[in-house]
Amino acid sequence: MERTKKNNTILSILLLAAAAAVIAAVTPSYLSMRKPDALRKGPGVTSVAKLSDYFPGIKGSSGDTDVYVLDSGVPGGSALVLGGTHANEPAGYMAAVLFVENAVPKAGRLFVIPYANASAATHADPMEGTPRRFTIAAASGERSFRFGSRATNPADQWPDPDIYIHASSGQQLSGSETRNLNRAYPGRPDGTFTEKVAYAITSLIRKEKIDVTVDLHEASPEYPVINAVVAHERAMPLASEVVLTLELDNILMGLEPSPKSLRGLSHRELGDSTDTLALLMEDTNPAQGRLRGKTDEALIVEGKDELYVRAQKLGRLFVPFDENGWPLSTRVGRHVSALMATFEAFTNQTPDKPLVIEGMPAFDEMAAGGMAKYL
Amino acid sequence: MTIYLLLLGLMVACFVLLVLVAKLPASLGLAVTAIVVALAAGAGFPLDKFVEGMFGYLDTGLVLIAAMIFIKAIQANGTLAALTKAVISGFGGSPLLLLVALTLIIMFPGMITGSCTASVLGTGALVAPILMQLGMPIAVAGAVVTAASVYGMIAPPVNIAVMIIGGGIDLPYVGFDGILAAMTFPLAILTTLAIGYRYVDRSKLAAVVADNRKAPKEAAWTVYIPLLVVIALMVGPKTFPKWFPDLMLPLTFVIGTVLACFVGKKFAPWKIVQEGVSDILNVVGILFGVGMLIEVMTLTGMRGGIVVGALSLPASLMLLTIAVVIPLFGGISVFGAASVLGVPFALALLGKNQIVVLSALSLIGAMGSYMPPVALTPVVTAKLIGEPSYGAINKHCIVPAVAAVAVGVLMIVFANPIAKVLGV
Numbered sequence: 001m002e003r004t005k006k007n008n009t010i011l012s013i014l015l016l017a018a019a020a021a022v023i024a025a026v027t028p029s030y031l032s033m034r035k036p037d038a039l040r041k042g043p044g045v046t047s048v049a050k051l052s053d054y055f056p057g058i059k060g061s062s063g064d065t066d067v068y069v070l071d072s073g074v075p076g077g078s079a080l081v082l083g084g085t086h087a088n089e090p091a092g093y094m095a096a097v098l099f100v101e102n103a104v105p106k107a108g109r110l111f112v113i114p115y116a117n118a119s120a121a122t123h124a125d126p127m128e129g130t131p132r133r134f135t136i137a138a139a140s141g142e143r144s145f146r147f148g149s150r151a152t153n154p155a156d157q158w159p160d161p162d163i164y165i166h167a168s169s170g171q172q173l174s175g176s177e178t179r180n181l182n183r184a185y186p187g188r189p190d191g192t193f194t195e196k197v198a199y200a201i202t203s204l205i206r207k208e209k210i211d212v213t214v215d216l217h218e219a220s221p222e223y224p225v226i227n228a229v230v231a232h233e234r235a236m237p238l239a240s241e242v243v244l245t246l247e248l249d250n251i252l253m254g255l256e257p258s259p260k261s262l263r264g265l266s267h268r269e270l271g272d273s274t275d276t277l278a279l280l281m282e283d284t285n286p287a288q289g290r291l292r293g294k295t296d297e298a299l300i301v302e303g304k305d306e307l308y309v310r311a312q313k314l315g316r317l318f319v320p321f322d323e324n325g326w327p328l329s330t331r332v333g334r335h336v337s338a339l340m341a342t343f344e345a346f347t348n349q350t351p352d353k354p355l356v357i358e359g360m361p362a363f364d365e366m367a368a369g370g371m372a373k374y375l
Numbered sequence: 376m377t378i379y380l381l382l383l384g385l386m387v388a389c390f391v392l393l394v395l396v397a398k399l400p401a402s403l404g405l406a407v408t409a410i411v412v413a414l415a416a417g418a419g420f421p422l423d424k425f426v427e428g429m430f431g432y433l434d435t436g437l438v439l440i441a442a443m444i445f446i447k448a449i450q451a452n453g454t455l456a457a458l459t460k461a462v463i464s465g466f467g468g469s470p471l472l473l474l475v476a477l478t479l480i481i482m483f484p485g486m487i488t489g490s491c492t493a494s495v496l497g498t499g500a501l502v503a504p505i506l507m508q509l510g511m512p513i514a515v516a517g518a519v520v521t522a523a524s525v526y527g528m529i530a531p532p533v534n535i536a537v538m539i540i541g542g543g544i545d546l547p548y549v550g551f552d553g554i555l556a557a558m559t560f561p562l563a564i565l566t567t568l569a570i571g572y573r574y575v576d577r578s579k580l581a582a583v584v585a586d587n588r589k590a591p592k593e594a595a596w597t598v599y600i601p602l603l604v605v606i607a608l609m610v611g612p613k614t615f616p617k618w619f620p621d622l623m624l625p626l627t628f629v630i631g632t633v634l635a636c637f638v639g640k641k642f643a644p645w646k647i648v649q650e651g652v653s654d655i656l657n658v659v660g661i662l663f664g665v666g667m668l669i670e671v672m673t674l675t676g677m678r679g680g681i682v683v684g685a686l687s688l689p690a691s692l693m694l695l696t697i698a699v700v701i702p703l704f705g706g707i708s709v710f711g712a713a714s715v716l717g718v719p720f721a722l723a724l725l726g727k728n729q730i731v732v733l734s735a736l737s738l739i740g741a742m743g744s745y746m747p748p749v750a751l752t753p754v755v756t757a758k759l760i761g762e763p764s765y766g767a768i769n770k771h772c773i774v775p776a777v778a779a780v781a782v783g784v785l786m787i788v789f790a791n792p793i794a795k796v797l798g799v
Contacts, residue, residue, distance in 0.1 A: 022422065022426065025422055025423075026422055026423040026426050029423040030423065030427075124427065126427050126428055126429075126430040126431035126666060126670065127427075127428050127431040127666055127669040127670050127673060127711075128670075128673055129424060129670050129671070129672075129673035129674030129675075159434055159437075159623050159625070160434070161612065161621045161623060162488055162489050162490075162533055162535065162613075162624075163533060163538070163548070163613065163616075165616045170616070170617075171547055171549065172547070172548045172549065173538065173541075173547060173548055174535065174538030174539055174541070174548065175535075175538075176539075222718075222719055222722055223544075223722075224544070224722070224725070261547060261549070262547055263547075289679075290678070290679065290682060290714070290715055290718055290719060291679045291682050291683050291686075291719065292676065292679045293379075293676035293679050293680065294416075294674070294675060294676040295673055295674050295676065305679075307676065307679045307680060307683045310683055310687070311683050311686065314683075314686055314687060316686055316719065316722070316723065
């Protein structure tokens, strides 16, 4: 009896030591995601604010993030670009990064938040097998960017309730959506971590009198709302012109009205609770789909996947998908072109508030793999 | 596709060998299988991914541990015994009514939490002894508890599988209550009656009721306080979401356990904690092993390979695939099946009423609760009632489960007419 007890004690100590060794071995890998991606301030950046400047309630938290201001000094319209609402949709934040590093405003003001949910970029989703970072052989040298999660890091907001109840509408969703920034708008100053981040973004839009807000996303190829602009009803004329402009450049983009019954999303709540024209843009991301094959850096950057090719042949996808896949450069190019078309359309429809941005690459160059040149 | 089939074959063979031949516990079997598959697929030994996968079930593990400690506490302080007496007094006049009432009582925690283990560990623990006193063999009583708990998991107001699939296709969790109630309550009651009614011995029922009346009252009403507080903390946030704080299940059960220390019979709290953790640890281990395995399946592309393989079948076989593959995948994780398979199948069925289709998919998916290797609901039930083999419980559940899958398939086929009749 005494011997068994002693053996159990030794076994327990050995198991605890093994657990401690595993923790010590894997912790640096997880913590590496807390190191922000190194962004370069481009020629158009006139100042860098913090999101907490608009709502001090998030100051010092991992929800606080950089807001890049590109002010032309010439009176005109104002736009806000949100990348990284979902940190596992890289074309969204890479397009935002490209604007920060290359755009030059000639009229009006442009605000860019590359990592709208900065907390979501600090962790990966369990059971998704995604790499922590992906690397681009850029003109300025090799650059790596994080591949995060759709939701806020549980280290910042935990645990999830069984049901997420959207505060202002009472709509019920799966509890995991509690940490989804794009279900938290317009946010609450005394709400959850994610609701506070949403509230800070809403406050920025109100304080800076943002005319157009574009939330950049990606979707899995089997998701019906994909390669599309989703527009609040007040933003429909703007979105229609954007889609037509893109079509003239052979960039096919659908147009979807923002559903009034689906609450908490940027295109619905920011349009309802502020004066901004709210748009959300979706692209195609094979690395977040449920039908994908091997999950690695190549899938994120090159966007090729034999299982998706097969699923396309089976008629299970909502976008074309061949052996060429959907490379990141092409996807970012689509977002960049859609944003440029948005600014152009806004200027056309509101001539007294011009919003003129230059310095961004054309789609053809991006589709030919030209993103690296602009990083 | 060939590589994914080979990896799938390796995964199944490895797990079976480790568990059945090497006699490893299922949790370790799953963990070792995950490592073997990762190595075979050329992914190396991604230690951080193994650990990350386990975190997918951290919350569930905490709920299970806290719930098991709570159940041990209210067993030790006499709450369960007192409640057993009260239920028999209230419904002892008719075996039929008693079984219906007991079924609904078992379902209740699952309905509120969306968790079948909450049902098993919450009210299932109370009802199982009554069922055995009525004459049901232990495995039959376990089967009744298991089946009602599985239906509790998908009954309204909370059906997490529907929420997961709905989240994947942007369908809000609105308008499901009616169809889910119409689907689950009749099936749950019929299942209980089919499994257990013939075992109810009227003379034993009469004797139980008589003994119950004669037995001296041992506990004051205060013994119910921990249970009532736990129920209030579970129901409150759902009923009054605007102002009732949601303390979440682990803390709710901890509060219940602490209260149980101050009412009823005295017990040694530390001993109860040790017993509770010890009893549920293997189930939590299985969940962590499943997390590792799913992480590796996703990393290597096996997950996508399985889904695309299932979708590759001819359209005429789609329903058969849904009926077979979703419950089979439920053997690894019911909610995982909802996420991995439920969403693509829901997308494939977009022409049909989505509220009915998602409800049906959740019904079919819930039947995966019985499937090995995880078989979470029967495993927890077996542990709770002291039945050595969960297979003995499953034996009684198979026919009703197959019937439920058939109902689910018919719901998909006739989704639009059903939606019209029910107005959803």
